[in-house]
Amino acid sequence: MNLIPNQRHLFDIPEDVAYLNVATMGPLPLAALEAGQRGLARKLRPWTISDTDFFEDTKRLRPLLAALIGADEAGIAFVPSASYGLATAARNLPLAKGQKILLLQDQFPSNVYTWQELARETGAIIETVSASGNASLSDALIAAVDPDTGLVACPQVRWTDGARIDLIALGQRCRDVGAALVLDLTQSCGAMTFDVREVQPDFAVAAGYKWLLGPYAMGFLYAAPHRRGGTPIEHNWITREGAADFTRLVDYTEALAPGAERYDMGGRSNFALLPAFEASVRQILDWGVANIEATLAHQNRALAEALEARGLSTGPETGRGPHYLGALLPESAPGNLTARLKAENIYVSKRGNRLRITPHLFTSENDIARFLSALDRHLG
Numbered sequence: 001m002n003l004i005p006n007q008r009h010l011f012d013i014p015e016d017v018a019y020l021n022v023a024t025m026g027p028l029p030l031a032a033l034e035a036g037q038r039g040l041a042r043k044l045r046p047w048t049i050s051d052t053d054f055f056e057d058t059k060r061l062r063p064l065l066a067a068l069i070g071a072d073e074a075g076i077a078f079v080p081s082a083s084y085g086l087a088t089a090a091r092n093l094p095l096a097k098g099q100k101i102l103l104l105q106d107q108f109p110s111n112v113y114t115w116q117e118l119a120r121e122t123g124a125i126i127e128t129v130s131a132s133g134n135a136s137l138s139d140a141l142i143a144a145v146d147p148d149t150g151l152v153a154c155p156q157v158r159w160t161d162g163a164r165i166d167l168i169a170l171g172q173r174c175r176d177v178g179a180a181l182v183l184d185l186t187q188s189c190g191a192m193t194f195d196v197r198e199v200q201p202d203f204a205v206a207a208g209y210k211w212l213l214g215p216y217a218m219g220f221l222y223a224a225p226h227r228r229g230g231t232p233i234e235h236n237w238i239t240r241e242g243a244a245d246f247t248r249l250v251d252y253t254e255a256l257a258p259g260a261e262r263y264d265m266g267g268r269s270n271f272a273l274l275p276a277f278e279a280s281v282r283q284i285l286d287w288g289v290a291n292i293e294a295t296l297a298h299q300n301r302a303l304a305e306a307l308e309a310r311g312l313s314t315g316p317e318t319g320r321g322p323h324y325l326g327a328l329l330p331e332s333a334p335g336n337l338t339a340r341l342k343a344e345n346i347y348v349s350k351r352g353n354r355l356r357i358t359p360h361l362f363t364s365e366n367d368i369a370r371f372l373s374a375l376d377r378h379l380g
């Protein structure tokens, strides 16, 4: 594992901007912009786009996405959003009346509404888990899994405060009781190591525009080997067998593409966004997720100490994602704190009563110094 030196030169972030808000939206690397612009420009001359081009970008990108999470490329589908991937999972995980769906307190809405809908359809019951007493959120979730649990849907880190779930232990517990496990990795994929071979989820989804530094409306869904024979939520021409022969597309077929490709979104061959997404994912793989994680952990450790010294608790490091700080604000904090910081070109977000601070490899010491000095002024 190596600590990565500052990478700001690969981004378009001016010196006087402290962008500490990757949890809201990761900046596109310059290389991804160039790839995306080249891709978009192809549409100026559609006659230069051939039939086989509809398959080329996804063919290159699928194994790269698989490499991020220790998967095989046949387990990867292209989705525009986390909610799309979660809907696919819900469509293919039948539950019985009275079975429990476990969610976390304050979980991201896309990963709640999907299950509320499934509960309405099946008569399953939603149970929301929060940390209680000395038990961490992770321990509380694992303890709540019992033989009545049909499904657990959760993230690797909670979006509000970065609270971390021990997915290996959770995966084991789910298998012990026969519960399905669906993961939303949007707030961790690209910044935290994760391996499907260790966790063995049924489905895992990640929107690509945060920690994968990709364009908006591109993400992926992983389906476990035994979940690749299911039904997609929409039916399009390219996810059927034989789609490569454009002259025979009206020889309609029941046969879906093998593997998770059957779950690919319609319009998946996006000539502008796929090359941009590919460039972002290649950059993440070049750095190495373990190295990114170690570097952000190192940076954030120092920042967490500085916040603690100011009375802003981020909780124990073992309990949070190393890339993710959710600092508890004092009641006296001004309601417009993030707006005041923004006025100084310092970008963070507020979720509940926490200030969410999510820097990346482009964050400089000057960014952090400016942020802390602004906090001192505004929190008085």
Ligand SMILES: Cc1ncc(COP(=O)(O)O)c(C=O)c1O
Residues within 6 Å of the ligand: 023, 024, 080, 081, 082, 083, 084, 108, 110, 155, 159, 184, 186, 187, 207
């Ligand atoms: C945990 C989590 N999941 C998903 C999303 C995005 O959801 P969707 O892709 O459905 O728009 C976000 C955005 O903030 C998020 O924090």
